[in-house]
Amino acid sequence: MKTFAVILAMSLAGILYATPAQAAVGAPNDPNIAFHGRWDTTDPAAVVPKFAGAYFITGFTGTRVSLKQRNAIDLYYSIDGGTDVYLQNKSGTVGLTPSALPAGNHTLRVSYRVVAGSYHGDAVFQGLILDSGARTIAPARPSRLFEFIGDSITVGTTSSRNALTAYGWLTGEKLGAAHTQIAEGGACLVSAADGCTGMADRFLRTSPVAGSPLWDFTKYQADAVVINLGTNDVGHGVSTTTFQTVYTQLLRDVRARYPRAAILALQTFTKRYAAQTQAAVTATGDANTFYIATDGWIPAGGLTDNVHPNDAGHQAIAARLAPLLEAKTAAATALCPTPATTSVRAAAVTVWMAGDSTMMNPQGGVCPAGWGSQFAPYFTSDVTVQNKAVGGRSVQTWLYEGNVTGTKDAAGECVVSPNTYSSRWTATLDGMKSGDYLFIQFGINDGDSACPRHVGGARYQQLLGAMVQAAKAKGAKPVLVTPVAAITCSGSTAVGNRGFLTETRNAATATSVPVIDLHARSVALYNTLKLCPNNGDYTAGAVGAFFCNDHTHFEIAGARQIAGLITTALREQNIPLASYLR
Structure with missing residues (x-):
């Protein structure tokens, strides 16, 4: 029962931990490495992130740490909560400590760079290399996870560090929560006839690729889901009626997968399909699903073009969104409290x-x-x-x-x-x-x-x-x-x-x-x-x-x-x- 309670607590915290069975120290299936977001862990020796903003965190002892990468990739890493360091075109053994660290316990966070939602290189993590005799340490577990569903705006396209400077990442960091961005550059809500990626479908899947395996939602539970979709559908012939119908179904799909989450449907910053987004929220009749008007969220000078926020724009969005998430998740928790870890599992x-x-x-x-x-x-x-x-x-x-x-x-x-x-x-x-x-x-x-x-x-x-x-x-x-x-x-x-x-x-x-x-x-x-x-x-x-x-x-x-x-x-x-x- 104690083991089950620990596993359930990890799941409710929104973290995907590797399977502990006989894992080598620093291997991708090392149980002390916490993967946030949607990762393909089919191969225990080589795990792959599938959506923008996925990252992993671990603790380790010793003075040095290196990554093992299959082929060339751009990535960001942070040690002991420091500023993210950007490395380009790295493969094989990738040293992350050009100077030795003080002896003791440390933390590491790694995120691979995305461009319009696709990883810039071969994002295949094959493990860590530590000092002789060093070990990994389970990292602190955030008590909440926020999921952000969207298009290139949610990816962070045109911001300085893409996913890491996007409003979803910034909001999660601001609130001390785990976070993941289920987003693709150029994506629509609706799977359009001309091939536009439909996030209503991809939300249910492991990756943005059409027909990819369905995601296993038992791997983590989100405490809040923020949806920002509709900017691109108008250019792909999606009618207002179809948009509203599919948005309503997406909201219901999100609720079915995350029964206790607060769901925030953002008015697109371009105000496209705003009425239909609001109507979809109303149609669900769900007390924990909210339409969020975003008028005035992006300040003057906050765009790099007519659509995409720059760093200042994303920071402004996060500043408006963070207090809303705090309030809505608190309300959702009051209405749908997390079940006790000792509850009896339903009969199969x-x-x-x-x-x-x-x-x-x-x-x-x-x-x-x-x-x-x-x-x-x-x-x-x-x-x-x-x-x-x-x-x-x-x-x-x-x-x-x-x-x-x-x-x-x-x-x-x-x-x-x-x-x-x-x-x-x-x-x-x-x-x-x-x-x-x-x-x-x-x-x-x-x-x-x-x-x-x-x-x-x-x-x-x-x-x-x-x-x-x-x-x-x-x-x-x-x-x-x-x-x-x-x-x-x-x-x-x-x-x-x-x-x-x-x-x-x-x-x-x-x-x-x-x-x-x-x-x-x-x-x-x-x-x-x-x-x-x-x-x-x-x-x-x-x-x-x-x-x-x-x-x-x-x-x-x-x-x-x-x-x-x-x-x-x-x-x-x-x-x-x-x-x-x-």
Whole structure:
């Protein structure tokens, strides 16, 4: 219990510590080296920062210290809290102590130089070299972490030391907090059709690279998140409606990942999309999410051009932002106190998923991606998702794979022979334990007039009921889901297009389980995103970013938004699985 409490305290302080297992002194996985920000620690011998403003801190004994760098890189380092020293084009063994330090304990902070959000060189940390017999020391842990999401302004572009002289870094230092800048030069809020990096998506990822792995938000928790986005979207054709919708979703994504954080949505310094930013904050209904007007924050002479602050501009922003962060984080802590380190961890559960291609995992590519493939990142590590959805299946062919014949009986239903369940369903039931969840979504292929996929309405309801009762017998908690809508336009309005809606609701009522009306929620989302009118071209614009080259299947970005509709329903309908959401 003591070990767990220490680890939880480190996590809540917002610091990513290396794994202590048999690490050599000064190696990248030395537990006394604290990495702040998003670092790729996949290779324990070579760790890599992925967003601007990442840095590491450690303590050490002895009189000298050197870095081990794979290839040439520009970097800043500070010893014992002194002024940051700038080194250029350094590789191999990089000495940081041209003169010997006094014998005793020291601290070291290293940050690699960024240019417009990309590291200037090969930012691969391979360890430290200390005096013979010297050792590392765990550094002091800040009690808070502030995360800053933005574009080149948040990166610190055109300021003298980029990330180190940007307002986010300055604010964190001013308040004695850990800090990280999730930012990219030239970035938009929205992933635009012309390729502008969308930070609403990249916030969820390890790096700014499209399609990079999803970030593990259990590695640290932010006490406050400051968002400054919208300066660039206007130049990439992002409508005010789309901007507001995506900003609202970003705020919800941030809240899902950082339940106790204060969230500050800054009015851009150019005032672009100001009304939409404020409306997005209002739409969340979140008492700990705030719209911050920034009029007058940058003084005369505080810009290097018409957009980017210079050093004086960033200092002025930090001076205005720091007291706001103090006040808002104090209020957030009062509303959402940090749980005691001795609290009992929630029981681990598995979410089982039965459905068709709109739910399934991608098969060898990124499209189609079912919403079930994007479900797990919304939850804590206590939830495991087992996605058993298979493309092209009706509820009957999913249940009786290979046993549904091409012949109809007198009632017009496909004959099942032999009448035995598929190995898929029996394996699912065998793996299911008490407290698990089963999400069931069919109804897209079931309307086929021909066997084997054809299922009539009464039979459809009967089969859903049978699945529910089988799961209940295992102590699991079923949730029925109406079929997600395709994109069908009636002029400028998206309209519903699926059957089996009534049958799904009736099955839920008959078996006393919750039903999520994903059909209605998805149609509402398409209208919010203004995906209509559409001329049948599913390859470009907002529709192309959401759907594959058809009107039914999803790109990963679309699948993630559909999964988000399910998580919203969990909260709104008080389905207990919501307690596991990040």
